[in-house]
Amino acid sequence: xxxxxxxxxxxxxxxxxxxxxxxxxxxxxxxxxxxxxxxxxxxxxxxxxxxxxxxxxxxxxxxxxxxxxxxxxxxxxxxxxxxxxxxxxxxxxxxxxxxxxxxxxxxxxxxxxxxxxxxxxxxxxxxxxxxxxxxxxxxxxxxxxxxxxxxxxxxxxxxxxxxxxxxxxxxxxxxxxxxxxxxxxxxxxxxxxxxxxxxxxxxxxxxxxxxxxxxxxxxxxxxxxxxxxxxxxxxxxxxxxxxxxxxxxxxxxxxxxxxxxxxxxxxxxxxxxxxxxxxxxxxxxxxxxxxxxxxxxxxxxxxxxxxxxxxxxxxxxxxxxxxxxxxxxxxxxxxxxxxxxxxxxxxxxxxxxxxxxxxxxxxxxxxxxxxxxxxxxxxxxxxxxxxxxxxxxxxxxxxxxxxxxxxxxxxxxxxxxxxxxxxxxxxxxxxxxxxxxxxxxxxxxxxxxxxxxxxxxx
Amino acid sequence: xxxxxxxxxxxxxxxxxxxxxxxxxxxxxxxxxxxxxxxxxxxxxxxxxxxxxxxxxxxxxxxxxxxxxxxxxxxxxxxxxxxxxxxxxxxxxxxxxxxxxxx
Amino acid sequence: xxxxxxxxxxxxxxxxxxxxxxxxxxxxxxxxxxxxxxxxxxxxxxxxxxxxxxxxxxxxxxxxxxxxxxxxxxxxxxxxxxxxxxxxxxxxxxxxxxxxxxxxxxxxxxxxxxxxxxxxxxxxxxxxxxxxxxxxxxxxxxxxxxxxxxxxxxxxxxxxxxxxxxxxxxxxxxxxxxxxxxxxxxxxxxxxxxxxxxxxxxxxxxxxxxxxxxxxxxxxxxxxxxxxxxxxxxxxxxxxxxxxxxxxxxxxxxxxxxxxxxxxxxxxxxxxxxxxxxxxxxxxxxxxxxxxxxxxxxxxxxxxxxxxxxxxxxxxxxxxxxxxxxxxxxxxxxxxxxxxxxxxxxxxxxxxxxxxxxxxxxxxxxxxxxxxxxxxxxxxx
Numbered sequence: 001x002x003x004x005x006x007x008x009x010x011x012x013x014x015x016x017x018x019x020x021x022x023x024x025x026x027x028x029x030x031x032x033x034x035x036x037x038x039x040x041x042x043x044x045x046x047x048x049x050x051x052x053x054x055x056x057x058x059x060x061x062x063x064x065x066x067x068x069x070x071x072x073x074x075x076x077x078x079x080x081x082x083x084x085x086x087x088x089x090x091x092x093x094x095x096x097x098x099x100x101x102x103x104x105x106x107x108x109x110x111x112x113x114x115x116x117x118x119x120x121x122x123x124x125x126x127x128x129x130x131x132x133x134x135x136x137x138x139x140x141x142x143x144x145x146x147x148x149x150x151x152x153x154x155x156x157x158x159x160x161x162x163x164x165x166x167x168x169x170x171x172x173x174x175x176x177x178x179x180x181x182x183x184x185x186x187x188x189x190x191x192x193x194x195x196x197x198x199x200x201x202x203x204x205x206x207x208x209x210x211x212x213x214x215x216x217x218x219x220x221x222x223x224x225x226x227x228x229x230x231x232x233x234x235x236x237x238x239x240x241x242x243x244x245x246x247x248x249x250x251x252x253x254x255x256x257x258x259x260x261x262x263x264x265x266x267x268x269x270x271x272x273x274x275x276x277x278x279x280x281x282x283x284x285x286x287x288x289x290x291x292x293x294x295x296x297x298x299x300x301x302x303x304x305x306x307x308x309x310x311x312x313x314x315x316x317x318x319x320x321x322x323x324x325x326x327x328x329x330x331x332x333x334x335x336x337x338x339x340x341x342x343x344x345x346x347x348x349x350x351x352x353x354x355x356x357x358x359x360x361x362x363x364x365x366x367x368x369x370x371x372x373x374x375x376x377x378x379x380x381x382x383x384x385x386x387x388x389x390x391x392x393x394x395x396x397x398x399x400x401x402x403x404x405x406x407x408x409x410x411x412x413x414x415x416x417x418x419x420x421x422x423x424x425x426x427x428x429x430x431x432x433x434x435x436x437x438x439x440x441x442x443x444x445x446x447x448x449x450x451x452x453x454x455x456x457x458x
Numbered sequence: 459x460x461x462x463x464x465x466x467x468x469x470x471x472x473x474x475x476x477x478x479x480x481x482x483x484x485x486x487x488x489x490x491x492x493x494x495x496x497x498x499x500x501x502x503x504x505x506x507x508x509x510x511x512x513x514x515x516x517x518x519x520x521x522x523x524x525x526x527x528x529x530x531x532x533x534x535x536x537x538x539x540x541x542x543x544x545x546x547x548x549x550x551x552x553x554x555x556x557x558x559x560x561x
Numbered sequence: 562x563x564x565x566x567x568x569x570x571x572x573x574x575x576x577x578x579x580x581x582x583x584x585x586x587x588x589x590x591x592x593x594x595x596x597x598x599x600x601x602x603x604x605x606x607x608x609x610x611x612x613x614x615x616x617x618x619x620x621x622x623x624x625x626x627x628x629x630x631x632x633x634x635x636x637x638x639x640x641x642x643x644x645x646x647x648x649x650x651x652x653x654x655x656x657x658x659x660x661x662x663x664x665x666x667x668x669x670x671x672x673x674x675x676x677x678x679x680x681x682x683x684x685x686x687x688x689x690x691x692x693x694x695x696x697x698x699x700x701x702x703x704x705x706x707x708x709x710x711x712x713x714x715x716x717x718x719x720x721x722x723x724x725x726x727x728x729x730x731x732x733x734x735x736x737x738x739x740x741x742x743x744x745x746x747x748x749x750x751x752x753x754x755x756x757x758x759x760x761x762x763x764x765x766x767x768x769x770x771x772x773x774x775x776x777x778x779x780x781x782x783x784x785x786x787x788x789x790x791x792x793x794x795x796x797x798x799x800x801x802x803x804x805x806x807x808x809x810x811x812x813x814x815x816x817x818x819x820x821x822x823x824x825x826x827x828x829x830x831x832x833x834x835x836x837x838x839x840x841x842x843x844x845x846x847x848x849x850x851x852x853x854x855x856x857x858x859x860x861x862x863x864x865x866x867x868x869x870x871x872x873x874x875x876x877x878x879x880x881x882x883x884x885x886x887x888x889x890x891x892x893x894x895x896x897x898x899x900x901x902x903x904x905x906x907x908x909x910x911x912x913x914x915x916x917x918x919x920x921x922x923x924x925x926x927x928x929x930x931x932x933x934x935x936x937x938x939x940x941x942x
Contacts, residue, residue, distance in 0.1 A: 034520060036541075041519055047489035047541075050469045089848040096848040103852065118521045130502045130514035131463060137518035140538075144518075145494045146469040172467045232511030234501055235463070254463070265521075379516065379524065382508040394644075395720060402602060405609065405716045413523040413796050413871040418516070445846065449523060449796065449869035452855050456866065507797045507825060523871075526796075533867045534796075557696030557864040558801035 003027050004331045005107060006324075007095055009087050009268060010114035012040020013064075013313045014305025014320030016072045018112045021324035023078045025333050030080040030106060032087055032097060034448075038072040040116055041136060042313045044144050045069060057143055059168065060204050064313065088446035090272040093299050098446075101453045110300045110327035112293075113269055114320055115307030117262035121418045122367050122425075123385070126228030127258065128376040131236030134418070135259025139165045148174035150255025154239040156225060158183040158361040159261035163208040166257075170215045178251045179212055180241050182260070182364045184222035194356025197349050201314075218251070225367065228256055260363055262310045263421060269308075270443030272301050278436040279309075281358050283365055284421055285440040291344055293323030294330070302327050315350030318343050365435065368425035377426060378419040380412020388423065389430045398431050400424050400439045413449055416441040462498040463514060475544035486542050493518070493525050493537035496548070503527055503537055504550045528552055564756040567732060569594040571922060572749055572761035574739050574775060575768030576601075577608035578715075578908065579900045581722035582634075582915025583765055583922075585642075588729035590916070591923035595731040596759055597723060598751070600738040600771065601842055604719025607769050607907065610876025611790060612818060612830035613715045614805050615909045616653045617680050618671070618707045621885070624910065625678040627929050631913025635713060638912065643728075644721040646713050649823060652804035653710035656690075656861070658700045664809055665703045672705060682707050696802060696862045705809070712805045712820045715908060722915065734759075742778050744894055763922055765898045770839040770879030772887075772901035779894045781936050783887055785902055787837040789844035789875040790830055791854050795868045797825030807831070808861060817857035819865075827865065832857045834905070837877045846873045880904045881939075888914065888934035889921070898922055899936055 006022050008015050011033035022029040031038075037045040043065040046052060054062040075081075085099040094105040119134035126132070131150060133141070135157055138149045148169060154177045155166040166179045188195075195202045212219050223241040226248060230236040240250045269287040270276070275296040276285040286309055288296040293308065295301040304323035305316035322343040329335045371377075373386025391397055391407040400423060403409060409423050410416030416423070420441045428435040472487040477495055486495030493515055496503055502512035503525050515525035518538045525537040532553045571587055573580045576599025587593040597603075615635050617628040638646050657664035665686065672682040685693065686703045694704070727733050734757075742751040742764070749764040766775050770787040777783075800821060807818035808831075817832040833850035851873055859866045881887070881902040891897035900918050907914070913929075921927045 034539075036539075046469075049472055049489045052468060056468075089851075091845065091848050094848075105848065118517060118519065128506075128509075128511070128513075130512050132516065134517045134522070137516060137538075140518040141464065141494070142467070145464075145491060147464040147466050147494055147498065150463060151465050174465065174467055232506075232509065235512070235514060379522070382506070395724065406720070411872070414521060415872065417521055444872050444874060445848065445851070446870060446873065448520070449871045450851075450855075451866075452795070452858060452868050452870060453866040454855055455852050456859065523796075531867070534869065552798055555799050555801035555864075557862065558799075559694045559696065559803050560692065 004109040006030070006110045006112065006327060007032065007106060007108040008112045008114060009095065010040065010116055010305070010307065011035060011038035011072060012114060012116050012305060012316065013043060013068050014307070014316035015040070015114035016068050017317045017320035018114060018304055018324040019075055019079055020071055021321045022328065023075055025328050028078065028080060030082065032082045032085050032095070034084065034086055036084055039069055041140065043068050044140060046144050046146070050146065052146065061313065068317070086448055087268060088448065088450050090268055098450055098454055101451055101456050103455045110302065110331060111272065112302040112304060112323050112327055113307055114305045115265040115268055117264050117306035117310050118417055119259035120261050120263040120363065120421055121258065122260055122364055122422050123371060123375055123377050123419065124225040124228060125372060125375050126230060128379050129228055129230040129232065129236050130234070131230065131255045132228055133255065133257050135161050135165055135257045136262070138257035139168065142168055142172055149257060150253065151175060152177045152253045153255045153257060154178050154180065154251050154253040155257050156180045156239060156241070157259040158364065159259065160205055160357060160361070161259060161261070163205060163212065166217070167208045167211045170212060170217060176217045177253045178218040178220065180223045180239070181221045182223055182225065183361045187362060188360040191356040191360035194352050195360060197352035197356065201353065261357070261361055262306060264307045264310055266307065267415065267443040267447045269295060269301070269303055271445055271447070272297050272299065274301060276440065281355060283363055283435055291347070292326035292340065293319055294326050300327065300330060311347070311350045311354045315347055318346045318350070322347060365425045368422060369429035371426065377423060378409045378412060380414050381408045383407055383409045385426055388426050392427065392430055398427070398433070400427060400441055403427055404441065410441050415444065463501045464494055464497040466498060475542060477542055477545070478547040480549055490542045491538055492527065492535060492540040492542045492546070492548065495542035496527070496537060502550070532556070564758050566758045566760060567596055569596040569732065569761045571595050571763045571765060572751060572759050573597045573765045573767060574742070574751060575599065575766060575772065575901065576603040576719070576723060576733070576735065577606065577767060577769050578604060578719040578722065578911035579914045579918070580765070580767035581719045581726065582912045583767060583900065583918045584726040584731045585722045585729070586916045586919035587923065588726050588731050591919055593923060595726065596761065597726065597731055597733045598737045598739060598759060599733070599735045602735050603723040603733065606876040607878040608719040608911070609716050610792060610874055611715050611905070611908050612792065612828060613712045613820065613908060614653070614818065615648065615711045615713050616805060616807070617710055617909060618653060618675065618682055618705060619655055619807070619809065620906070622674045622678055623930060623933055625675065625680050627910050627913045627917065629679045630916065630929065631910045632709065634912035634916060642721045642725040644717065644724065646718045646721050647822065648711065648713040650709060650711040652706060652708050653807070654694065654704045654706045654804045655807050655809045656697065656701045656704040657809045658815070659702045660700070661810065662702065668703060668705045668809065680707065681709065696864050698860055698863045700860055706804070710805065718911070722912070739775070742775055744896070749896065763896045763898070765900065765918060765922065767900045769901055770877050772879065772899070776899060776936065779891055779897055781891060781893055783902065783936065783939050784882060785879040787839040787877050788834040788880050788905070789837040789846070789877060790905060791833045791835065791846055791850040791873070792875055793829040793851060793854060793870040793873045795827040796871050798827065798868060800825050802827065806861070814853060815857060817854055817861055819858065819862065827868065829854060829858055829870070835875065839877055842877070844875050844877050846875045878905050886934050887936045889931040889936070892935070892937045
């Protein structure tokens, strides 16, 4: 019998550390990643001909980014690395990959999913205008391409990334028109005990806030988004928000970066038939797994990093190692129990901090009920909030997948990544039931669009 | 909007390349994604299928599929994850279906 | 305390397109009181996940009267139901490949018989075919075109019938799984798993892949095989393909079909089916089946190879060994009727089946020939 076949999907911090751990045990994992270069999104690498230094790109996290990149580079000839390769489906103990039009079905004895996260979005009037970008996207523009998304940028949303990216823009010389946070300052005070789980990270966050203010950029908390204004053909011209005192403020801008923290990319876990459970704190369904990352699924499946639950890049490194150790242990390989205990403790600390973040920067679910009927909810299919409400009224649909079947919300080519959570909130608010009862969009292959020419060359 | 949407902040000394957008030749830089090449030269990427508006991408990480543009032969390219190459030619609206039935 | 009891003239078990449309016509045309029971959600399995072909050609000749009747309903469905089911009467073309030239003769024979039964078909070959439908690959040599066929949205159709029935006074119970069903005196008594009881002097079973366990309770076991179709859809592209397109072939793997919806997406189906387990209520598309389907599509319409599929889906269909449905009265029990086992070909005839069953139940007779669909035929085999 050959050595156990371990597949790792994703080459961000979780995937790289998982791969290192598997290699350290003497096995050769297959590492499949959509990116051209390893690093994932948060430690995304710039193209080979760019010259900026690590500290310019990653700030306080530069040593960690470098360590992940160097760690991966050291593995290169000890792993089977498939870059620019999409896992489009998982079935019967195989991952199905596509790279260009080449395809393959690869069997596994253990599958470690390190699929990362994308921005969590709450729609608002005008968010379909050209010039509106996800917050994470605005960071990619700067980090990977050295561009700003506009010449006058408003950052709107909540969460640590709002402060990180806006301060990175300021530092890089971009014009930032305003930083607008939907969370109140008092929420941060309430969350302080949990945030103290990682004092240094908390301190970094406070420093970012100071840097934004020092640059003279308006920084407002507790705002309610009103509208992104502009022209459907030429794009964004400004952003209006309502302040705590009920007054409105308009900021002229040609670009908006918006995001409300992140959401895990769980489609592959779903296709691998992992069980999901509702998480009250963050108001979303998450894959069920044990503290080491073992999923509740019919084949040996392990989940690590932000793709399982958004705990940040540092936690992703630890949970990647932990998931790999769990896989090794289940494969009958010797593992260091002491290391497992230490890693569990570390991940636990990140978990406490993440709870603090969720309280300090809550998902503004209450906005869903207030969205006007003509607001686009599903950017792909141009389904409005009113379309969804009317569909519910006419058909009696009272669940996300049913509403999708009748209204096409979440049926477009992003597969509900950017509207799914908001759609559930709109449905729950309109139906006057808890959002857990609205369910979650079921994952459907292909995880991303698959060329009809797939397999053509065979 | 004829001027660019994206603003270059650094890495401005890379080699120039040229791409063609809807028949117009524009300059970009080696290492640009197609999206950056297009949006430093113009304001939008494509027409929306269902409205009279335009789109200019959204996630920049290959997840939203909003930044599709087309080669002259009608193959789609995801602009945010495609590297711009010298001589590349793209269109911002899906080329008319060559397969249209007649009657 | 006893369980709540619901009474009506007719009890229908199975809220797919057959049961929903039967409920509608029983209210609409015959004024019967109706209870429609669905174990899951209305139209969520075969009726909601199929390709959406409103296709008469290719059906057995003896089925064309039923199909013609159904077509009349599709044509006025929006008006009848007060809801848009996205019916497009944009034609249907069935083609055959070069490797099987004998199919051209078969197409012509079928067209002659079909014309005598109310279905007009035009046979196209060579340049005439390619000039009109330039998307076909070089393997395609002939096509049989029906101008009066088309397609509709299966996600919307059955629920629209059920809602229209409900508006007319039918009672619809979703998420209601019937465990035990029997006839006591003049009444059928169906007991849900949660204890609710439904009574009626007439029972219609339209439970698709789940019907066998119900008919068996009346001494008429029927072998149904659960299968899951392979469905895919592309990104929206400029609307340019009017007809629904399919392949005439004895090889299942070659039976790919596609249609373009008005919004622009191209829906693909066929070429493979996956085994399914009805009990689980959930089925999955096998990745290899998707790849095989795309390979077959490239042969049928090579220009579409530049597009992408953005989603796949499936549902659970009930297949009979002879691919013909069970439709008509029970042979053992008076007042009991069946309409199930449509074997992946029920969508077009669905509304006609509902109307015919309603007529049969309400008046005791129908002009549609149901002799091929008798439940007893299964015993004889």
